[in-house]
Amino acid sequence: MKQINIAIIGAGMIGAAHASGYRSHQARLSTSQQQFVLHTVCDARESAAAELAAVWGFAHVATDWQAVVNDPEIQVISIALPNFLHAEVAAAALKAGKHVLCEKPLALTAKEAWDLTQLAQQSDSICGSVFNYRRIPAVAQIKQWVDSGEIGNLQHLLIQYQCGYAADPQLPYSWRYRQQTAGGGALHDIGAHAIDIARFIAGDVETINGACSSITIPQRFVALGANAGHNHVALSNKRETVDTDDIASCVMRFTSGCQGLFSASRVTVGMGNTLSFTLTGSTGTIQFNSERPGEFQISRFGRENGAFVTVPNQPAFPYLSQWIPVPHDGVAIGYAESFGFMIAEFMQAVSENRPYRNGTFSDGFAVAQILEAIQRAAEQQRPVAIRELTF
Structure with a gap:
């Protein structure tokens, strides 16, 4: 069975919203052929990462986001970090071949958001901006x-x-x-x-x-x-x-x-x-x-x-x-x-x-x-x- 391992980078208030969402739909969207796995919560504050992982059922805890991004076992990265880290972490995740869901704003400036959008379009990754109010x-x-x-x-x-x-x-x-x-x-x-x-x-x-x-x-x-x-x-x-x-x-x-x-x-x-x-x-x-x-x-x-x-x-x-x-x-x-x-x-x-398609990196750039x-x-x-x- 194929496993799709999920990591959340950022264990703060909005990281919990990501964790809740994955937990709510993990079983429903897993099949006999592939399974979504709540793999890692990463935060510079190890205690915060450990608490979020325990509450929502993630198996691992990490403190180094670069190690998580480059972990070959992880396929999906959710970015729930302060604004100034969005573009850097998202770009690194794309270059590592991960699928990326990134919090808003996509970047601090329109130019950074444009560069990230171009990188996403040139990759094979599936990418989304967090615009949940559309839902x-x-x-x-x-x-x-x-x-x-x-x-x-x-x-x-x-x-x-x-x-x-x-x-x-x-x-x-x-x-x-x-x-x-x-x-x-x-x-x-x-x-x-x-x-x-x-x-x-x-x-x-x-x-x-x-x-x-x-x-x-x-x-x-x-x-x-x-x-x-x-x-x-x-x-x-x-x-x-x-x-x-x-x-x-x-x-x-x-x-x-x-x-x-x-x-x-x-x-x-x-x-x-x-x-x-x-x-x-x-x-x-x-x-x-x-x-x-x-x-x-x-x-x-x-x-x-x-x-x-x-x-x-x-x-x-x-x-x-x-x-x-x-x-x-x-x-x-x-x-x-x-x-x-x-x-x-x-x-x-x-x-x-x-x-x-419903809240792409291009939408993030437009915002x-x-x-x-x-x-x-x-x-x-x-x-x-x-x-x-x-x-």
């Missing part, structure tokens, strides 16, 4: 309805990702607050997801017509010891300057002519982790909020008489009948399930040795272009065409 069944259904003309020609998209994790000034300084290691702040950390969803449902972006960003907490205390995720830990008296945005906003123009308003904030008190959008077409409007991921609202000209109706999850929606244990009307879906759907799609592509265009528009106070960031 929320309601969002996937909205995409199908938009493509079929359910709300007519697209006119306007209001999309925002709001979090409150950084609103507390006592949260310690980390790589997220340094441009050299994060690329951007709220823009790259959470805004990348919103930008991907904007492209997913409304198409390619042509121009950033206006942008601004703010740093609302200009300094943060350095932790006394190691810290991971968004945890509060004991702080020293030393402060470091924050040079990544806490809030970023822009006006967008899509190639279709649709207008867009985008914002990302990591300091919005009360909005724990919320992606929301309102999409307006010539014959209707659709609303979605990730706090209620099992439904969306729609109003169509001549059908709802100007009011919104709620459309709950239905078995016919993408992913529901195939991947959840109880495919029934109104069954709730959470973050872990949608992340798992993405992992399952990636595992299927690996199993069948075919391209992974990197837009993120950098927003930064450039905010810094230079001018419109920036996406074509300025082609290579």
Whole structure:
């Protein structure tokens, strides 16, 4: 029997999401001919790697990502590391012939993302960017309805990702607050997801017509010891300057002519982790909020008489009948399930040795272009065409 051995590099908060996804679909996607094996968790903090491996059933623990990438027993690499390591580790994994699922943003700059995308296209590896919000069944259904003309020609998209994790000034300084290691702040950390969803449902972006960003907490205390995720830990008296945005906003123009308003904030008190959008077409409007991921609202000209109706999850929606244990009307879906759907799609592509198409490295590059265009528009106070960031 052929074994497909999986390694996760990065045992932090998002590494656990990867581990959960592989564990959830490992048995379902294994066959009598080939079996997916939870092989290795790698992290520089051996104790973190050991804990994640024990919780989710991985057989081995490692602390050297280069050794894992070059291990001939491993076929699949999931990259769940800080932003500045994504491109380096992904490139090394591709050169070693591994299949790669890489966290967003794909790279710190559009040029790095372009180079990585070219490397992926020249390899035989199956590659994917982590854009899990596409797999929320309601969002996937909205995409199908938009493509079929359910709300007519697209006119306007209001999309925002709001979090409150950084609103507390006592949260310690980390790589997220340094441009050299994060690329951007709220823009790259959470805004990348919103930008991907904007492209997913409304198409390619042509121009950033206006942008601004703010740093609302200009300094943060350095932790006394190691810290991971968004945890509060004991702080020293030393402060470091924050040079990544806490809030970023822009006006967008899509190639279709649709207008867009985008914002990302990591300091919005009360909005724990919320992606929301309102999409307006010539014959209707659709609303979605990730706090209620099992439904969306729609109003169509001549059908709802100007009011919104709620459309709950239905078995016919993408992913529901195939991947959840109880495919029934109104069954709730959470973050872990949608992340798992993405992992399952990636595992299927690996199993069948075919391209992974729903969130490619090319999509990761396109998002990197837009993120950098927003930064450039905010810094230079001018419109920036996406074509300025082609290579």
